[in-house]
Amino acid sequence: MGIPIKLEVFEGPLDLLLHLIDKNKVDIYDIPIVEITNQYMEYIHQMQREDLNIMSEFLLMAATLLDIKCKMLLPKEVNEEGEEEDPRQELVEQLLQYKMYKYMAYELKDREMDSEYIMYKNPSVPDEILKYEEPVDLDMLLGDLNLQRLHKIFEEVMKRQERKIDPIRSKFGKIEKEEVPLPDKMAYVESYARTHGRFSFRQLLMEQKSKMHVVVTFLAILEMMKSGMIKVEQEETCGEIIIESQIQEC
Secondary structure, eight states: OOOOOOOOOOSSHHHHHHHHHHHHTOOTTSOOHHHHHHHHHHHHHHOOOSOHHHHHHHHHHHHHHHHHHHHHHSOOOBOTTSOBOOTTHHHHHHHHHHHHHHHHHHHHHHHHHHHTTOOOOOOOOOHHHHTOOOOOOHHHHHTTOOHHHHHHHHHHHHHHHHHTSOTTGGGSOOOOOOOOOHHHHHHHHHHHHHHHSEEEHHHHHHTOSSHHHHHHHHHHHHHHHHHTSEEEEESSTTOOEEEEEOOOOO
């Protein structure tokens, strides 16, 4: 029967790594990965947890440490800038970030404990004082402002507004957006197909009023092809596109 060993409780694999780094008094920027990995593996071998989700986090970090350990034995890789890449760099950044948040949590915990010894007093200012508003001295507010000065300011503002108006573009008419509903265009193409039976795509587009009508006509053709109302064929590449009506007459 094995002897039970009581282990320290850590909040996660990063917390355990920080403990090992502090315990060995090593530089976090130059972690002796072999020694730390061996100690980390010894710890998780002694772990006995019922929560497999927590245990999986420690095992994942163990795999990461072993991967870094293997990379440290291989020749160092060089990045695009010609500098040697350190396999430990990403792990160091994670540890520094975790350490920062851990110390911030300690600071917030201390403030919470200190706040228990602070007494607060409810505000007791009379309503008359809260509602008091200092009167406005109009003479001081206007200063040396008079009707002549106000008129001059008004003229300057109006001149600035006139300068903002483009003398050429201001004479342009209003451009309104042309709306061509797709259902209306499909009804038009359906009627056209019933009348002509078989016709060219170019011929259909030539009869449109504008670019917007051409675009919506193209979309209508695609929708009608999808629903089987028309059949489109082309005998050769870049040749004439022929549309044939497949609409059943009632």
